[in-house]
Amino acid sequence: MADTTLDAKGLNCPLPILRAKKALKEMASGQVLAIEATDPGSAKDFESFCTQTGNELIKASEAGGVFYYEIRKP
Amino acid sequence: MAQKKLAIIATKGTLDFAYPPLILATTAAALDYEVTIFWTFYGLQVLKKNRSLKISPLGNPAMPMPIPMPVLVQALPGMESMATIMMKQKMVSKGVASIDELMDMAIESDVKMIACQMTVDLFDFKHEELMDGLEYAGAARFFEVAQEADITLFI
Numbered sequence: 327m328a329d330t331t332l333d334a335k336g337l338n339c340p341l342p343i344l345r346a347k348k349a350l351k352e353m354a355s356g357q358v359l360a361i362e363a364t365d366p367g368s369a370k371d372f373e374s375f376c377t378q379t380g381n382e383l384i385k386a387s388e389a390g391g392v393f394y395y396e397i398r399k400p
Numbered sequence: 401m402a403q404k405k406l407a408i409i410a411t412k413g414t415l416d417f418a419y420p421p422l423i424l425a426t427t428a429a430a431l432d433y434e435v436t437i438f439w440t441f442y443g444l445q446v447l448k449k450n451r452s453l454k455i456s457p458l459g460n461p462a463m464p465m466p467i468p469m470p471v472l473v474q475a476l477p478g479m480e481s482m483a484t485i486m487m488k489q490k491m492v493s494k495g496v497a498s499i500d501e502l503m504d505m506a507i508e509s510d511v512k513m514i515a516c517q518m519t520v521d522l523f524d525f526k527h528e529e530l531m532d533g534l535e536y537a538g539a540a541r542f543f544e545v546a547q548e549a550d551i552t553l554f555i
Contacts, residue, residue: 338495340427344505347430365495378431 328360328396329353335364335392342368343375346397350381353399358384361395368393407549408437409542413445415453415484415499421555422446422502428551429509436549437506438542440516444523446499447515447530453499454484507533514541 332349334342342363349359361372369386372395376383385396406428410421421443425435439447446453457463457474466486473479491498497505506513517536520527527536535541546552 336495338497340423340430341495341497343430344426375431 327358329357331360331362333362334368335362337363338365339367339371343371346372346375347379350397350399355399357399359397359399361393361397363393363395364391366393368395372397404431404433405545405549405551406433406435407542407546407552408435409552409554410437410439410443410446411441411555413442413453415455415487417555418446418453418499419502421553422499422506424553424555425511426502426505426509429506429511433550434510434512435506436512436514436545438514438516438545441519444515444519444525444530446503447513447534449529449531451499454480455487456480457483503531514545 330349330353332345334345342365346359346361353359372383376397380400382398382400383395384398387394408421408425421437425437428435445451457465514535514537515530517538520536
């Protein structure tokens with residue numbers, strides 16, 4: 327279950343990443359951020375974002391053109 | 401681990417070319433890079449308080465046009481403004497951030513902005529016309545930044 331949810335639908339690169347970063351900044355260690363996005367590029371971008379920042383991508387899925395991610399703050 | 405650093409030289413001042421330095425700078429900041437952009441020549445237009453950046457189809461054969469348009473038509477008065485308005489509308493409809501938004505986010509995430517003093521003089525720009533909080537310096541200052549950087553880009 328996510329602690330915070332970010333609606334990034336309709337936003338294009340790099341806005342989903344920038345908004346996610348901002349949301350994570352407000353969150354405590356161990357909390358989970360859920361993100362909904364429609365930018366197809368976000369799939370690879372959130373993977374790369376997590377690899378480089380030490381955040382954990384615990385879920386990534388897609389349904390009907392909406393991408394859903396869960397990221398845990400280290 | 402030491403913080404990674406990115407140094408960018410931004411030399412262009414059209415609406416389309418204002419994007420790459422700001423997209424890369426804001427994204428790198430989100431990836432915990434310390435980012436510096438050295439704005440020189442036409443790039444200074446992006447730093448103006450009242451920026452009005454334009455895009456031109458002229459001399460830009462790669463720019464997708466809604467209908468095929470001969471170069472002579474592209475050169476008609478008003479075409480540049482029209483292309484700019486259309487591009488901005490397209491960007492809004494595709495959820496692409498505006499340059500103002502990206503600049504605000506860059507400032508918010510502590511991207512350091514250096515304006516090239518030589519080109520400020522060359523174009524007779526006043527410091528008051530440009531954004532607050534800029535550092536004014538020259539090529540030697542850029543190298544001080546670049547030699548510490550993990551990535552250096554010229555745009």
